Amino acid sequence: MKLHIKKDDTVIVLSGKDKGKKGKVIFSVPSQGRVAVEGVNVVTRHQRASQSSPQGGIVKQEAPINSSNVMVVCGSCKKPTRIASKKLADGSHVRACKRCGENIDK
Ligand SMILES: [Zn+2]
Structure with missing residues (x-):
């Protein structure tokens, strides 16, 4: 499947809890037909302390959403x-x- 959405495109979300939100594409996952959009579908992850983040703690991260749920602006x-x-x-x-x-x- 070919993705018509690329990194750095501005897109608008058509469905789901972030419907109507606009944001920039951070990365795309063409094999899954998904894109991650700035500020959209942000999930909170609890991270254990590690070498890269000695404090551990809570990390917010955009989870990729289905590209058919967004439209390029x-x-x-x-x-x-x-x-x-x-x-x-x-x-x-x-x-x-x-x-x-x-x-x-x-
Ligand atoms: Zn136009």
């Missing part, structure tokens, strides 16, 4: 949009906004 028209694939003169493809046609990939 276009940087040009600022609206959530579906992604169109545009072919360039040199044969490569870029992602574009279905609403305004602007390229999402710079």
Whole structure:
């Protein structure tokens, strides 16, 4: 399965407890079709003291959510949009906004 969402995209959440939230994609897990979004689906983990965190304690971390629950927000028209694939003169493809046609990939 190919993910149309990439790291650093701005997305909006369409369902779940964080519905309506906007954030930046921190990382994606293409094999699972999931993306982790800043401030969305934050889970609290209790961590034992270790060498990297001698204090141990509570760590907040974004857990990846299903990519079908988010939509990319276009940087040009600022609206959530579906992604169109545009072919360039040199044969490569870029992602574009279905609403305004602007390229999402710079
Ligand atoms: Zn647009």
